[in-house]
Amino acid sequence: MGTFRYVLRDTNRLLFRHWGLSLLTLFTAVAVFFLVGSSALFMLNTRYLVARVESELLVQAYVKNEAQLQTVADKAHKIPGVASVRWVTTAEAMERLKTRLKGHAQALTILGENPLPPSLEIGLARAVLAPSVARELLAMPEVDDVIYAGGLADKLARVSRFATRFSMFVLVIAVTASALVLFNTIRISIYSRRDEIGVMLLVGATPTFVALPFVLQGMLLGMGGALGASLLIGGGYEALVRGVEATLPFVQLFRDPSMLLRLGLILLGGGITVGWISSWMAVERFIRRALRPM
Amino acid sequence: MGTFRYVLRDTNRLLFRHWGLSLLTLFTAVAVFFLVGSSALFMLNTRYLVARVESELLVQAYVKNEAQLQTVADKAHKIPGVASVRWVTTAEAMERLKTRLKGHAQALTILGENPLPPSLEIGLARAVLAPSVARELLAMPEVDDVIYAGGLADKLARVSRFATRFSMFVLVIAVTASALVLFNTIRISIYSRRDEIGVMLLVGATPTFVALPFVLQGMLLGMGGALGASLLIGGGYEALVRGVEATLPFVQLFRDPSMLLRLGLILLGGGITVGWISSWMAVERFIRRALRPM
Amino acid sequence: MDVRISGVTKLYEPDIRALEDVYLTVPKGEFLYLVGQTGSGKTTLLRLITREVMPTKGQIAVGEYNLRKMSAFDLALYRRDLGVIFQDFKLLPHLTAMENVAFVLDVIGVPPAEVKERTGEVLERVGMWRRRFLRPPQLSGGEQQRIAIARAVVNAPSLLVADEPTGNLDTHTAEEIMQLLLSINASGTTVLMATHNQFLVDAYRQRVLELHMGRVVRDEKRGRYELDGDF
Amino acid sequence: MDVRISGVTKLYEPDIRALEDVYLTVPKGEFLYLVGQTGSGKTTLLRLITREVMPTKGQIAVGEYNLRKMSAFDLALYRRDLGVIFQDFKLLPHLTAMENVAFVLDVIGVPPAEVKERTGEVLERVGMWRRRFLRPPQLSGGEQQRIAIARAVVNAPSLLVADEPTGNLDTHTAEEIMQLLLSINASGTTVLMATHNQFLVDAYRQRVLELHMGRVVRDEKRGRYELDGDF
Numbered sequence A, B: 001m002g003t004f005r006y007v008l009r010d011t012n013r014l015l016f017r018h019w020g021l022s023l024l025t026l027f028t029a030v031a032v033f034f035l036v037g038s039s040a041l042f043m044l045n046t047r048y049l050v051a052r053v054e055s056e057l058l059v060q061a062y063v064k065n066e067a068q069l070q071t072v073a074d075k076a077h078k079i080p081g082v083a084s085v086r087w088v089t090t091a092e093a094m095e096r097l098k099t100r101l102k103g104h105a106q107a108l109t110i111l112g113e114n115p116l117p118p119s120l121e122i123g124l125a126r127a128v129l130a131p132s133v134a135r136e137l138l139a140m141p142e143v144d145d146v147i148y149a150g151g152l153a154d155k156l157a158r159v160s161r162f163a164t165r166f167s168m169f170v171l172v173i174a175v176t177a178s179a180l181v182l183f184n185t186i187r188i189s190i191y192s193r194r195d196e197i198g199v200m201l202l203v204g205a206t207p208t209f210v211a212l213p214f215v216l217q218g219m220l221l222g223m224g225g226a227l228g229a230s231l232l233i234g235g236g237y238e239a240l241v242r243g244v245e246a247t248l249p250f251v252q253l254f255r256d257p258s259m260l261l262r263l264g265l266i267l268l269g270g271g272i273t274v275g276w277i278s279s280w281m282a283v284e285r286f287i288r289r290a291l292r293p294m
Numbered sequence C, D: 001m002d003v004r005i006s007g008v009t010k011l012y013e014p015d016i017r018a019l020e021d022v023y024l025t026v027p028k029g030e031f032l033y034l035v036g037q038t039g040s041g042k043t044t045l046l047r048l049i050t051r052e053v054m055p056t057k058g059q060i061a062v063g064e065y066n067l068r069k070m071s072a073f074d075l076a077l078y079r080r081d082l083g084v085i086f087q088d089f090k091l092l093p094h095l096t097a098m099e100n101v102a103f104v105l106d107v108i109g110v111p112p113a114e115v116k117e118r119t120g121e122v123l124e125r126v127g128m129w130r131r132r133f134l135r136p137p138q139l140s141g142g143e144q145q146r147i148a149i150a151r152a153v154v155n156a157p158s159l160l161v162a163d164e165p166t167g168n169l170d171t172h173t174a175e176e177i178m179q180l181l182l183s184i185n186a187s188g189t190t191v192l193m194a195t196h197n198q199f200l201v202d203a204y205r206q207r208v209l210e211l212h213m214g215r216v217v218r219d220e221k222r223g224r225y226e227l228d229g230d231f
């Protein structure tokens, strides 16, 4: 009834009477959530990139003769962490050597019989698994030799771990900073209305009633900020992806609409929550102070 | 005299009487300048990385016989954009082929006489120059053939251009956002003291006199923010570099103490300037409003 | 509501004795003038009743409320039963005169139609209906004071606390406001009024309590204004 | 400084005629009471003189200053020559009583030692020396008013504009303040004082200007308070 109507009217008034202040808060919120969203996208891209590079890491198992390729391939499929198995016959190996030597391939024709052994190229789910998979392969009697870029696998595993940790760190920093900045902004904006809070309490308003418009305002601003940031990030990232596609077709950015939508929703939920908590904490303090008798 | 003393005392009062507010502004400033500094470092690293990868791009010029290597090398040195020239004799070319073929090098012994031609490996200052340098080399009568990773050179040139543009864009966004956030924060904090401004003007203070403490406060906060951010970035980057060195020794981050110092000084100068401009703009508006008679 | 103050002493921070061993009982429905020099403790006494100030020593009870221990919610309920005219008005500068008055009723959840009616009525009574759409900074000192009075009486309080309600009013308007306070008092509301207005105190004789340096120095049934503090 | 107001009309926003065709000349050194009901335009008239308000029509000159056209710097110089007691005090709440007074001298660049001396002197005169370290929210209404008075007179102004300077004072303190204003007037300062204090006006007879609904309805050499506005 009266109360409800009043709270809505007052929230509206807080937002639009001091619209300059609201706009500033909104802008700050957008900037801050933009930072959070960008960090999240950065993290997604890092992980995506690492995953893609990992998927290109191969373990090469040289098999004694071509007839055994099938057996080894079957066994290899059962090793945990093996994502793909590809046959390389003796003929294919020769073809590859020729392309590798480029213009000087004619030199190889002197070789006569093909001396290259058949092999299996085994793709891995994660780079760290390379040594253990290699060990298992080497243990098979049909396998002659196992070669993999040990250094590269190691490097990749480290990069992966480092990238995950680093982007997590950036994200945590961004979230903390955003909550603090938003809290501060709302606190300063409530600070300029502390007299009002005092008067409301003096004429018999309950603390909840006094806090409600401020909290609603905080939630709306948080939501608005998150929404603005989501739209900006959505548009900006779309442009970035298109720009990269046009100029750097060999680079692939992370692009999963459902994931991006989820990111937007998380941002929105986070915005509302941060707006709510920070405005509540800010206004609650002033209320407590105003109620404390001298 | 009196005036000067008053301005200092009042600045001090503004900073410490409302120390909560000052702290909040300071914190926001630190966060914002941290963002700017990080973007700048990101840009420096991108350019550094691109420059390093570019320096690894080689143009291979196959020379008719080893005796002509010297002549070609001398001419190549004169081509603009050529950074280094390295001889590869026939013997060295054979060695390389052997290591490339790994365990199967024994196959090459069948070749008997060494069929590989001598060549020059030419390093470039910038990847975009590869095609023009290749053309000039090919025009020389002593040169048989020129090979370079055309696709790679092209890619690198694009990556370089894109990275520069993108990190510039990020930096501009960061600087704009920082100025706006700082301006808003200072404006909100002045907003809560607008009565004070009005009273000062009513008792005969000149606009400059009224503005001075606020502007000084803004400058000090901007400076403090930039200083805090510089220290944080300095420490954080140091830690990052060390972390990367320990876990990813093959990755090299940009590390030039004089450049980093310059970045810190630029940040500091920027902080003071932004604090000055934004507080001046903010307080000037209130003064103008307070002076306007009804 | 009746007011029962017993043995109250109030010390402010450094070492200011604002009130010293005050005993006062105001029965329901009484009208009491609180007089005394500036700084004698009148506002402090009224603030004890609105619970803006807690006594350093002693007890205060108003109606069935004991002001010593009180939850935030009970305090809100208690203050709804109170009408307060503050010495410095405490109007909200960004609300219109009318909104400043309606606000008190909104706060306690009165339905909109009734808010409108009662607000209009009281604005008429203090002669501010024509100025209802102006905001406090656009009103003269006396007009602001009348809005503060309207706000205090609009919720038909059981106890009205008025701190210098005629300080910015001319003699004629002051008398009109006095009539208003008396008529509210006649309907059963207890009224405590701190005032320096010699003319009103002497013209409308009521119980007078005089404070001097925080002590009660006079308590007359139908007293006059003249202060005998330090003369 | 003398004040010359001719043909001044002031219209506030919607359509409020605060002043209508006012002519007034106050010679240097005169003491003038401005009386009238609440809302009759007294504060508006004083605000024209402090240049917080510009006339819709007409001319105002004070001393050698023409208030129509004035740079921000000249305005500051002019206001330094003015002492103003605001109806709502306009004290800075975060400064102590003493700092509120000293502030006016700091602003105009008086050397620290002199600031200290003059501030102490004037605080003694208004009886606020003992309370000098309290901040306005810790002072009683009358004490705040006396600080406002001290601030207005500390820079020995050529023209003193006092808007209801005794609204929160008891009769005795009001008389003391009146003595202070008269002694400042005796030293050559022109004084304009808007007041509702019938007692003072009748006791200390001076020139009286009565406003009614924005018009000058009375201008007596040694007048009394009684308003004949709408009776």
Ligand SMILES: Nc1ncnc2c1ncn2[C@@H]1O[C@H](COP(=O)(O)OP(=O)(O)OP(=O)(O)O)[C@@H](O)[C@H]1O
Residues within 6 Å of the ligand: A294, C012, C013, C014, C016, C017, C018, C036, C037, C038, C039, C040, C041, C042, C043, C044, C045, C087, D131, D134, D137, D138, D139, D140, D141, D142, D143, D168, D170
């Ligand atoms: N918060 C406070 N801190 C310190 N001293 C205070 C505080 N509030 C009031 N005082 C002091 O207590 C004394 C009594 O103040 P109070 O406001 O009760 O006086 P009053 O009788 O209402 O005076 P007036 O008629 O001027 O309004 C004053 O001397 C004042 O300086």
Ligand SMILES: Nc1ncnc2c1ncn2[C@@H]1O[C@H](COP(=O)(O)OP(=O)(O)OP(=O)(O)O)[C@@H](O)[C@H]1O
Residues within 6 Å of the ligand: B294, C131, C134, C137, C138, C139, C140, C141, C142, C143, C168, D012, D013, D014, D016, D017, D018, D036, D037, D038, D039, D040, D041, D042, D043, D044, D045, D087
């Ligand atoms: N900024 C404003 N906007 C609109 N109307 C205003 C404004 N300031 C004053 N008024 C109106 O002008 C009229 C004269 O106001 P003024 O303050 O001059 O009265 P006053 O004689 O000082 O009264 P009081 O004795 O109550 O202080 C009042 O009716 C007031 O409502």
Ligand SMILES: [Mg+2]
Residues within 6 Å of the ligand: C042, C043, C044, C087, C163, D140, D141, D142
């Ligand atoms: Mg009082």
Ligand SMILES: [Mg+2]
Residues within 6 Å of the ligand: C140, C141, C142, D042, D043, D044, D087, D163
């Ligand atoms: Mg007035």
